Amino acid sequence: MALRVFNTLGRKLEEFTPLNPPRVGMYVCGPTVYGHSHLGHAKSYVSFDAILRWLRLSGYQVAYVQNITDVGHMTENDEDAGQDKLVAEARRRGLHPMAVAEIFTRSYFEDMDALNVLRPDISPRASGHIPEQIECARLLIEKGNAYVNNGSVYFDVASFWKYGRLSGRNVEEMEAGARVEVNPEKRKPADFALWKRAEPGHIMRWKSPWGEGFPGWHLECSVMSQKYIGVTLDIHGGGLENQFPHHECEIAQGECTTGQPFCRYWLHNNMVTLDGQKMGKSLGNSVCLKDLFSTTEPLRDRAGNILVEKSFEPAVVRHFILTSHYRAPLDFSNEALKGAEAGSYKLRDAVREIHKAALTRAVHAKSEPGAQATGSAAAATTLAPGATAPELGATARATGATALEQCSAAAKSDAVRTALTNVVRRFADAMNEDFNTAAAIATVFDFIRQTGTWVREGAPAEDLLAADALMQRLVGDALGLKWQDTAGGAAAEHERNALIQVLVDLRNDARKTKNFALGDQVRQRLAALGIELKDGPTGTTW
RNA sequence: GGUGGCGUGCCCGAGUGGACUAAGGGAGCGGAUUGCAAAUCCGUUUUUCAUGGGUUCGAAUCCCAUCGCCACCUCCA
Incomplete structure (x- = not known):
């Protein structure tokens, strides 16, 4: 198209x-x-x-x-x-x-x-x-x-x-x-x-x-x-x-x-409005980006009414903007931003999940003799820096619309390959129709439901790598969504994760012996530091 | 006053004559899962697209009127 x-x-x-x-x-x-x-x-x-x-x-x-x-x-x-x-x-x-x-x-x-x-x-x-x-x-x-x-x-x-x-x-x-x-x-x-x-x-x-x-x-x-x-x-x-x-x-x-x-x-x-009204300095309801990104208290208009109750990270603001069409007016409000934030974090977590699963499974596939298929190693190598580099947008930018199709072609199973092809087609159709980012994002949300299923059901490494590569192209390269890292550099991140894993292991030991009080204490104290533990069927994640 | 555009379900927002019994997200509710929880998954909330007429076999989508909002006519993304 x-x-x-x-x-x-x-x-x-x-x-x-x-x-x-x-x-x-x-x-x-x-x-x-x-x-x-x-x-x-x-x-x-x-x-x-x-x-x-x-x-x-x-x-x-x-x-x-x-x-x-x-x-x-x-x-x-x-x-x-x-x-x-x-x-x-x-x-x-x-x-x-x-x-x-x-x-x-x-x-x-x-x-x-x-x-x-x-x-x-x-x-x-x-x-x-x-x-x-x-x-x-x-x-x-x-x-x-x-x-x-x-x-x-x-x-x-x-x-x-x-x-x-x-x-x-x-x-x-x-x-x-x-x-x-x-x-x-x-x-x-x-x-x-x-x-x-x-x-x-x-x-x-x-x-x-x-x-x-x-x-x-x-x-x-x-x-x-x-x-x-x-x-x-x-x-x-x-x-x-x-x-x-x-x-x-x-x-x-x-x-x-x-x-x-x-x-x-x-x-x-088109223009933005704030709570349905024109935004302007003279009206006293202008929201500047630096305030929005980092405020520690509610932003108010001149009359003292709350415009935005807390800060929102830039990726969330970007996400919100992209859920509407560029030629349509967009109404900012505290409620709308909160809604966008919840949706954006859901997307972020799913993108991280497929990325992590793809890398993990690729490593396992490598270590199993005979289990390694063509494409897997190459894909893993291409994506390997993703483990330490910023999670999105770090993939090499290919030229041509084929960049997206290449990702889907690398899938192993017919079902996944077909699914990826459909995602590419829907996404491209949306963007080719006067850059309809809203429809493109809707496609990505449907896509994460599928990748979640593949991860849970243990799809082959090639499938996960292909899905992950496509996800990064769509979300990172095309939409440009790059959420804040939870920690500083790659080394710091690694060390931090290792430390958390120790606590998670201890907590799970405590839970096995029914010492829930201790288990909950670990979870609560980590939560106080902003680290949320989630117990799933395949183990604890955060 | 003139000109251009918009008004979608509880909220945000795609869609602009038949696949719309309206994408996707949020929120609420119910269920699965869980020691509890979060997340996740499944289901559900709306016959409805500002209002009133009209055209059409058929309209959220076209026409007219009304109301509201935005932009421009002065620098503004």
Whole structure:
């Protein structure tokens, strides 16, 4: 099944065909680094991360570029500067705006790393591409698409007939609409700035042919995407709210300078709400990711109502985001997060179970002469690092959609092979239909019911290894779910497990002699340390 | 005010004309298992898809109206 994506240009599902396969040039609007990332950022970048991962797993060589906007918003005298506490704080501490940008750029990557969002191949900074932006503005003036007025440069919207096509807007109608205030320097209200004259109080300023100033808000994306990807992007992603005017302006700038289509597929993610309401700093219900990941007390809104009662690990937040579609709005709430957490941990435990069982049985199979089948040893070798490395996403990334099919082919029994093939098909069908991660996760939940059965019933090592390999591909590589480790390094983990095993053995001895009081004491004291013992038919696990 | 979109069972959320007597997860309940418990497994909770009309042999899915919410028209993922 071919990949279909919902293209905002045309507003319908279209088969995805890159300009120069297997290469794909993908650009996603990055953050403006003036504050810590919040739930909205999480939804956006987790969504595009899933898209990126699926494209790569499908065999595309994706060049992924995402900007860092560090120009244009941090000004000394802007009216909204007073509302931005962080800029206010920066000023109070005497920090340069670039220092503020640096702080929040790092913060952004920290949060995204925690969410297991793959880093872009290139993260260009707007401030690092001023000459390119000046050149673009100059070229647009030369081509008759822009004009200079009093040290600023404006794009003449009337010169580009396609303006408004992406967002389905009619420039004439908008002019009829009541705008709050129209910059008198513009010929038409819909014209937008390519370069703005810097007023005396403006800190971030660069020399240009039109005097000192700074680039317009939309210019960086056109310039930097085309610089690193080429004149025509395959995919441009971003938040729904940026459709107009931001993306519309990007198209205008990009196409007027090159005469070529700017982007083939426009993908827009929807917004988050909190308890059904818009989330916003001004509303006092904004939840920032650092708080959500590590708070030790409930997060409250301005009125003191509890928004989130405890912290949730990044993988749970990621899991929750992926259970909805990227084009659908997602409502965060304490209850929803708790539900996602329970489900996510169920998945985590099942993924760990099949992994452990596969490795254990592979080792046993090796030690039994004659019992070793082809594939088993190789698979065990491939997966062996998984015993010590992070449990997911550590498998070597194969190219092509066949990466998933290879896993199922390695199974020994027909029944398991068929089951794995079905899982691959369902999962791929879901992802190929405009990246339906919710349906993909549903497939994985059905899959863990099967792997659980195979583990209990003692399926052959080859079957378990194949199932485990597929599970890691789906959950780790495609969905990017990587839960926190219970302990530090691999060695520490090993030692810790050995110690717990001693206590478990002692407890089981006590239970055999009906000394339940002692047995329960061991269990309770381990539970107090966060180690939960579970007695099953094949022994005690934790 | 204009434009685009959404509203699914107790909760979150897929599905968008017939395989839907609605995926998957959560929660509750019952059972299996267990010395107890947790986990796991099995079953169950909803003839129902904002509301009211309409089209159709047939609608959660299409049309109209109403209500609510979200986004954009001003920087915002």
